[in-house]
Amino acid sequence: MVEICAIASGSNGNCYYIGDETEALLIDAGISCKQILLRIKEKNLNPQKIKGVFISHEHSDHVRGARVLAKKLNCPVYITAKTYNALSKNVRPPWPKFFKPDTSITIGEFAIFPFLKNHDASEPCSFRISHQGKNIGVFTDIGEPCSNVINNLAMCDVAFVESNYDENMLQEGSYPYLLKKRIASSKGHLSNLQSFRLLHENAGNRMKCVFLSHLSAENNTPRLALEAHQLLMSKFEIKLTSRSGPGEVFIL
């Protein structure tokens, strides 16, 4: 049994909980430690099971709470050396465990497989987590899907997939030109349409549920994100994550 929950998801902060009966891990810690622990308890999950926090890249919406959380839970933070060096000294987590892309890490029954993706960070990684033959993917902060993302998505039973912006809302919105360009670039974020295409073309028969993740507050709405994925709803469940609180706990 694996419990899966977006503790926070959005451009304001990301944290994803994946745990079994005895061990758990977090992908990213981009809200405060206090909020992470409150939300984990709110969903009746157990923070004492957490044996590792994995950092995808150095942007603050993925790492903000990691330093305090590591001290509070006395658990290691897994991070690449380049990502660690890109963090300012006062944000760097204590007791970093350096991982390399394409080299898996074992925690209890979990095997965590990090791989490189397209995003404007020093060494941005996404993760596929295996547990007794099942796979869970956390795929956010992706400018455009590369073969790594496509191949790992195809193996997943459950996935968090970025659905960051509606293309019209971004183009017509109030963001400055350069920021719009960055978000829409191949090193920025996935739009609703890109996310739909990625899933339509690559999700495998084993996919049970996709959580639309990392929604923008300015350039998207939950309704637009869901509508963009409507055609997939006959194949697998499509659920939303929340920018302001924990999402539903999915049991795999």
Ligand SMILES: [Zn+2]
């Ligand atoms: Zn992000």
Ligand SMILES: [Zn+2]
């Ligand atoms: Zn980012």
